[in-house]
Every structure is written in structure tokens, then in C-alpha cells.
Amino acid sequence: xxxxxxxxxxxxxxxxxxxxxxxxxxxxxxxxxxxxxxxxxxxxxxxxxxxxxxxxxxxxxxxxxxxxxxxxxxxxxxxxxxxxxxxxxxxxxxxxxxxxxxxxxxxxxxxxxxxxxxxxxxxxxxxxxxxxxxxxxxxxxxxxxxxxxxxxxxxxxxxxxxxxxxxxxxxxxxxxxxxxxxxxxxxxxxxxxxxxxxxxxxxxxxxxxxxxxxxxxxxxxxxxxxxxxxxxxxxxxxxxxxxxxxxxxxxxxxxxxxxxxxxxxxxxxxxxxxxxxx
Numbered sequence: 448x449x450x451x452x453x454x455x456x457x458x459x460x461x462x463x464x465x466x467x468x469x470x471x472x473x474x475x476x477x478x479x480x481x482x483x484x485x486x487x488x489x490x491x492x493x494x495x496x497x498x499x500x501x502x503x504x505x506x507x508x509x510x511x512x513x514x515x516x517x518x519x520x521x522x523x524x525x526x527x528x529x530x531x532x533x534x535x536x537x538x539x540x541x542x543x544x545x546x547x548x549x550x551x552x553x554x555x556x557x558x559x560x561x562x563x564x565x566x567x568x569x570x571x572x573x574x575x576x577x578x579x580x581x582x583x584x585x586x587x588x589x590x591x592x593x594x595x596x597x598x599x600x601x602x603x604x605x606x607x608x609x610x611x612x613x614x615x616x617x618x619x620x621x622x623x624x625x626x627x628x629x630x631x632x633x634x635x636x637x638x639x640x641x642x643x644x645x646x647x648x649x650x651x652x653x654x655x656x657x658x659x660x661x662x663x664x665x666x667x668x669x670x671x672x673x674x675x676x677x678x679x680x681x682x683x684x685x686x687x688x689x690x691x692x693x694x695x696x697x698x699x700x701x702x703x704x705x706x707x708x709x710x711x712x713x714x715x716x717x718x719x720x721x722x723x724x725x
Contacts, residue, residue, distance in 0.1 A: 480697060487690035494687060505691040515692065517669075518676035524587065525672060526655040529594035533651040536595065537602025538644055542636070544603075545610045560600040570597070571664035578665055585667030593661045598651025605650065609643030642710045649703050656699065 490500030509515050540559055544552060562570060574593050575584060583589030621631040659674035666675065673692060680689045
């Protein structure tokens with residue numbers, strides 16, 4: 448927001464002070480990443496400055512190592528299927544909660560988003576004890592379900608936010624014209640909430656890609672994900688390869704953020720009223 452031409456001293460102090468504070472906060476958040484990225488290109492094995500040289504050998508080791516490749520494959524498999532499951536369940540939950548009023552609605556909503564608020568170690572321990580009853584520990588299915596549980600709240604929140612601007616009269620209009628419920632959903636509801644679904648799916652995938660606490664409890668040696676492999680590397684043998692993996696995760700997160708920004712701009716353009724011609 449631009450500063451008014453005849454702004455008071457208090458308004459000017461707030462205007463520039465807020466920008467300075469925002470800049471300092473931005474530097475505080477970015478500085479750890481800025482220190483990690485150059486070290487991933489260090490030719491030496493010691494993690495310190497100044498750099499001993501510039502090299503891509505740690506990225507080469509990351510992409511050619513069998514252990515790191517297995518971890519990437521596990522993260523991709525678990526992330527893909529858990530995202531699909533979380534997206535379907537979160538979207539259905541958002542549609543059901545936003546289209547109906549019933550006793551205990553707020554309690555149900557709080558229960559569905561509780562994985563975001565409960566400490567992960569409690570969730571992980573609960574899943575471990577529950578999975579022990581059904582032999583789901585050390586399995587892909589158990590890990591996928593666990594990550595889907597963590598991703599459902601993100602899909603539920605983003606889709607619910609999109610539904611706030613959705614006109615329910617469009618559903619009645621489609622039904623009055625003879626469209627089946629499935630056709631109404633695919634041709635009317637789905638195109639309107641697609642940005643929210645896409646945003647929630649990306650958040651769910653990012654949550655799965657970043658999760659390590661639950662994996663420590665319910666995954667076995669053959670199901671190490673990328674964060675779990677990084678955690679093990681920090682404990683067992685600290686190597687710059689871990690920093691190369693961190694840079695890869697940073698790039699993936701940056702791609703997600705860029706895509707989310709594109710979706711937000713697209714939604715803003717669609718929300719603007721069309722100007723009459725002539």
C-alpha cells in the first residue's frame with residue numbers, strides 16, 4: 448500500500464517501520480538457507496567456511512548412491528499415494544461439512560484438523576500402537592495412511608476456503624436441468640473448487656515429503672524416506688551429501704510455492720468482474 452501524500456508522522460513511522468521489520472524477518476528466515484546452499488557445492492568434506500572449492504560431486508553422490516536413491520523412491524511412492532488419498536478424503540469432508548448443518552459440526556471439524564495441532568510425536572506413537580494391532584508397521588500401506596492423515600487437514604482447509612465463494616444455487620440449477628449428481632460435481636463443483644484442491648494436494652505432498660517423526664515410529668529399514676535418510680546421516684556420518692539433499696528439497700518447495708502463486712493469481716483474475724463491452 449502506497450503512503451498517502453499528506454501522511455502524518457505516525458503514519459510514516461508505521462509505514463517504514465513495518466517494512467523494515469518485514470525485511471528483518473525475511474532475512475531471519477532466509478539466512479539459514481543461504482548458509483546451507485553454498486556448502487552443498489563445497490569440494491571439501493568439512494562443513495565450514497571458507498569453501499575449499501566448488502564442485503558438484505555431492506550432488507553426483509546423492510543421485511547415484513543406492514541408499515539415497517531408495518530414499519527418494521520411497522518418498523515419491525509414499526508422497527504420491529498419500530497425496531491422492533488425502534486429497535480425496537479432504538475434498539469429500541469439506542463438501543460434506545460445508546453443505547450441511549448438523550449437531551456436532553464444529554466438533555467434527557476440530558477432530559478432522561486435529562493432526563495439525565497435536566504434537567507429531569503423540570500422533571506417531573498412537574499410530575505405532577494402533578498399527579501393531581493390524582501388522583501395519585514397516586509397510587508401505589501403513590506409511591501412506593499415516594501421511595494421508597497428516598495431509599487431510601490441509602486439503603480440508605483449502606477446499607473449505609474455496610467453497611466459501613461458491614454459489615450453491617449453481618448446484619440447484621444443474622439439478623433442475625436434469626444433470627445427475629455425478630455430472631453436477633464434475634461439471635459445476637469441480638471446476639470451481641479445483642484451485643483449492645490443487646493447493647491442498649500440494650500442501651499434503653509437501654507435508655509427506657518433509658515428515659520424519661512419524662516415519663521414525665512406523666517405517667522399517669526398507670521404507671526410509673528422504674528426511675529419514677537425512678536424519679540417519681546426521682546421526683551416523685555427517686556428510687555434505689545431506690546438504691545436497693537439502694538443496695533438492697528446497698528446490699522442490701520453491702517450485703510448489705511458485706505454482707501456488709500462479710494459482711492465486713489465476714483465482715484473482717477469475718474473481719474480477721468482467722467489464723461490459725461497448
